[in-house]
Amino acid sequence: MPVDAVSEVDYRPIHIGIVVGEVSGDILGSGLMSEILKRHPNATFSGIGGPLMLEQGFETLFPMERLSVMGLFEVLGRIFELIGIRRALKRHFVEKRPDVFIGIDAPDFNIGLELQLRQAGIKTAHYVSPSVWAWRQKRVFKIARAVDLMLTLFPFEAKFYKQHRVSVRFVGHPLADLIPISSDRSKARANLGLTEAGPIVAILPGSRAGEISRIAESFFGAAEQIKNKSPNVRFVIPCVNANRRAQVLEILERFPALEVELIDGRSREVMAASNVVLLASGTATLECMLMKRPMVVAYRLNKLTYWVMQRLIKTPYVALPNLLAGKELVPELLQDDATVSNISAAVLERLPVSMEKSLQSDFSLLHESLKKNASSEAAEAVLALANKS
Numbered sequence: 001m002p003v004d005a006v007s008e009v010d011y012r013p014i015h016i017g018i019v020v021g022e023v024s025g026d027i028l029g030s031g032l033m034s035e036i037l038k039r040h041p042n043a044t045f046s047g048i049g050g051p052l053m054l055e056q057g058f059e060t061l062f063p064m065e066r067l068s069v070m071g072l073f074e075v076l077g078r079i080f081e082l083i084g085i086r087r088a089l090k091r092h093f094v095e096k097r098p099d100v101f102i103g104i105d106a107p108d109f110n111i112g113l114e115l116q117l118r119q120a121g122i123k124t125a126h127y128v129s130p131s132v133w134a135w136r137q138k139r140v141f142k143i144a145r146a147v148d149l150m151l152t153l154f155p156f157e158a159k160f161y162k163q164h165r166v167s168v169r170f171v172g173h174p175l176a177d178l179i180p181i182s183s184d185r186s187k188a189r190a191n192l193g194l195t196e197a198g199p200i201v202a203i204l205p206g207s208r209a210g211e212i213s214r215i216a217e218s219f220f221g222a223a224e225q226i227k228n229k230s231p232n233v234r235f236v237i238p239c240v241n242a243n244r245r246a247q248v249l250e251i252l253e254r255f256p257a258l259e260v261e262l263i264d265g266r267s268r269e270v271m272a273a274s275n276v277v278l279l280a281s282g283t284a285t286l287e288c289m290l291m292k293r294p295m296v297v298a299y300r301l302n303k304l305t306y307w308v309m310q311r312l313i314k315t316p317y318v319a320l321p322n323l324l325a326g327k328e329l330v331p332e333l334l335q336d337d338a339t340v341s342n343i344s345a346a347v348l349e350r351l352p353v354s355m356e357k358s359l360q361s362d363f364s365l366l367h368e369s370l371k372k373n374a375s376s377e378a379a380e381a382v383l384a385l386a387n388k389s
Helices: 023-039 072-077 079-096 107-119 139-146 155-163 174-178 185-192 209-229 242-252 267-273 283-290 303-312 320-325 340-349 353-370 374-386
Strands: 015-020 044-048 100-104 124-127 149-152 168-170 200-204 234-239 261-264 276-279 295-299 332-334
Touching: 015 023, 015 079, 015 107, 023 100, 023 174, 023 374, 044 079, 079 107, 100 107, 100 374, 107 124, 107 139, 124 139, 124 374, 149 155, 149 374, 155 168, 155 320, 174 283, 174 353, 174 374, 185 267, 200 209, 200 267, 209 242, 209 276, 209 295, 209 340, 234 242, 234 267, 242 261, 267 283, 276 283, 276 340, 283 295, 283 320, 283 353, 295 340, 320 353, 332 340
Parallel strands: 015 044, 015 100, 100 124, 124 149, 149 168, 200 234, 200 276, 234 261, 276 295, 295 332
Antiparallel strands: none
């Protein structure tokens, strides 16, 4: 069986525990399982997994959706169920004793479980660092007690853990492996059925209802101003699902003169087809950077949450391209700065082709720094830890 040159096939049976809590974790878990199975064809996996992991033979004890809870009040409403699931997982892993346990993201659930399992003598790893480097930094002390190894997607995260003497390995980001170094705008437009004529501004006001309700109106107001000053600009909005599409359409009713094209999903293709991307903060900023497209990041929280976050956040930036570069490559218009006039001015400033060319070098260097074959790197690290058991 052909495998990577860096490893040999080992047919010894090993058992690996994994818990994921959402779709992104299922994608990471699936990639990790695939690489482990190349090296250990007789490996077995159990815990909580998603559909992609189940396709590879994962034994899930609970549906992944039972951990997909966001927001304080939603968690409180399900707290007893979540405690019960964690207790059941602890019993399972203490009885079955995996060679290593990996919690993938879902830190509020997984780090507590990792602490319990490590205290029981089981090797533990955590894949995808929580934003401990940005806020609530004292969590690093619990993480140090809970995990034998932290696997990070970004180099600045690894630096933080090394400073706090937590064993860490920077494995790179799977999106950097997936997205090519250069993206074809004309091909993306053709695939989406968009004509070549004129610049396109992609608008991504978020994937959650709360995000869209807070920022979309400002985005669409800015689009009106952009259209008035640059009539040949077109606007395209990818909608993550039917509910968000309905929400966007409802807000657009307040802007009857604004012409936009809505596309179901395919946000990455929409970004590739664009000249500038206007988006809320989040992983989409990383995708946009990897697509090498100029962007304007604008975000708004409710006032109390923003007031608290201002006092807790320890980093000067929120957009991932700026965090990775250690400088402002893309504008961040947050809270009261996220006005219609500020947003429209920032987008218009980035429409010229020269602006895109000026960012290419920085974005390409950042892309290369994250392109490390993340799933393979993570598998090697996990198996090295398992061999210490």
